[in-house]
Amino acid sequence: MSPGLWPPSAQEVVFLLLGVVAVGAALLVVTTRQLVHAALWLVACFGALAGCYLVLTAEFVAWVQVLIYVGAVVVLLLFGIMLTRAPIGRSADLDSGNRVVALVVAVATAGVLVSVVVAGFREAYAPLRPGDGAAQTMGGAIFRNWVLPFEALSVLLLAALIGAIVLSRTDIKAVE
Amino acid sequence: MHVVYPVVVAALLFSIGVYGVLARRNTILVLMSVELMLNAVNLNLVAFDVWLRDVLHGGQVLTLFVIVIAAAEVGIGLAIVLAVYRNRRTIDLDRLRELGEPVEPPVGDRG
Numbered sequence: 001m002s003p004g005l006w007p008p009s010a011q012e013v014v015f016l017l018l019g020v021v022a023v024g025a026a027l028l029v030v031t032t033r034q035l036v037h038a039a040l041w042l043v044a045c046f047g048a049l050a051g052c053y054l055v056l057t058a059e060f061v062a063w064v065q066v067l068i069y070v071g072a073v074v075v076l077l078l079f080g081i082m083l084t085r086a087p088i089g090r091s092a093d094l095d096s097g098n099r100v101v102a103l104v105v106a107v108a109t110a111g112v113l114v115s116v117v118v119a120g121f122r123e124a125y126a127p128l129r130p131g132d133g134a135a136q137t138m139g140g141a142i143f144r145n146w147v148l149p150f151e152a153l154s155v156l157l158l159a160a161l162i163g164a165i166v167l168s169r170t171d172i173k174a175v176e
Numbered sequence: 177m178h179v180v181y182p183v184v185v186a187a188l189l190f191s192i193g194v195y196g197v198l199a200r201r202n203t204i205l206v207l208m209s210v211e212l213m214l215n216a217v218n219l220n221l222v223a224f225d226v227w228l229r230d231v232l233h234g235g236q237v238l239t240l241f242v243i244v245i246a247a248a249e250v251g252i253g254l255a256i257v258l259a260v261y262r263n264r265r266t267i268d269l270d271r272l273r274e275l276g277e278p279v280e281p282p283v284g285d286r287g
Contacts, residue, residue, distance in 0.1 A: 002178070005178060005180070008178075008181075009177075011177055012177060012178065012181055015177065015181055015182065016181060019181065019182075019185035022185065022189065023185060023188050023189060023192065026189055026192045026193070026212050027192055029192075029196065029205075029208055029209070029212065030192055030193075030195055030196035030199065030200065030205075030209060030212075035202065035204070035205070038205055038208060039208070042208055042211070042212075045212070045215070046215065049215055049218075049219060052182065052185070052219060053219075053222055055177075056177065056182065056222050056223060056226050057226060058222045058225070058226070058236050058239070060236070060240075061218075061222060061236050061239050061240060061243075064240055064243055065218075065243065068243050068244070068246075068247050069211070069215070069243065069246075072247060073211065073246065073247055073250050076250050076251065076254055077204060077207065077208060077250065077254070079254070080204050080207075080254040080257055080258065081204055083258055083261070084204065084257065084258065084261045084267050086202070086204070093201060093268070094200060094201060094202050094205060095199055095200060095201060096199060096200065096201040096269065096270050097270070098198065098199065099199045101198065102194075102195050102198030102199035103195060103199070105194060105195070105198055106191045106192065106194045106195030106198070107191070109190070109191040109194050110187060110188060110191035113187035113190065113191065114184055114187050114188070117180065117183045117184060117187055118180055118184065121178075121179045121180045121183055122180055124178065124179035124180065124227060125177075125178055125179065126177050126178075126179055126223070126226045126227035127177075128177050128226065132226065132229075132233075133222075133233075133236055137233065138233065138236060138237070138240070141232060141233035141236075141237055142237055142240070145232045145233075145237075146232070146237050149241060150241075153241055153244050153245070156244075156245070156248060157244065157247075157248055160248035160249075160251050160252050161251070163252055163255070164251045164252055164254075164255040165255075167252070167255035167256060167258075167259050168255045168258055168259065170262070
């Protein structure tokens, strides 16, 4: 028998606070007028999400999130911002003309998704058990049951690496 | 932990990502919004893995795979953005219209 939705437990309060931070930072990512600030708010959003994973006992996923998203992906995006000579300060033309349509579509998406998941999972309760997402468990799962997709992913990463190098080389000319 | 909390947070993050993809003009900001949507999916995967207690830990392993694929996607995406910037001197999505239909088709060219 699951406890009621109210009052929330301590874990749920922590999760909700982190979730509010993540959603607020995400809102700032899509509304801020400064390109570099968007990347920095993305760091805040990903960090709060890593905290959410920790509360959900997915430790290994949380640290991978910090390492790859906060560490690598945001740095890549900052590199992209710098290399395209984006204006550092405030810029007026970051939003396209169809903002109102985008807002309508996003609010409609949020309404449909939230109402559906609340209707579908109102009773669902997941008791948290520490250690389910620890590195030992995850390593066992990956290298026992998921070896083939893991290897395929390493080939995919290699292909992406070579593709990125080929795409960004400037000394390859078209064949006459 | 009630499943409804992480799932609602994920739904809100996903729709914020949808707004960003549709409303932003700068290509790098669109890539950031795509990352937001991928993270929403990750949160869903972790929450359902914790709820359903999959023996294979499918949810969390798939989350790791999605993170790796997102890293590859950002690498390739930024390489493409840089190539576009080198050739066109702009990465505004509104101005990259070479593949679009011409707004006013020339008269006599309808045959």
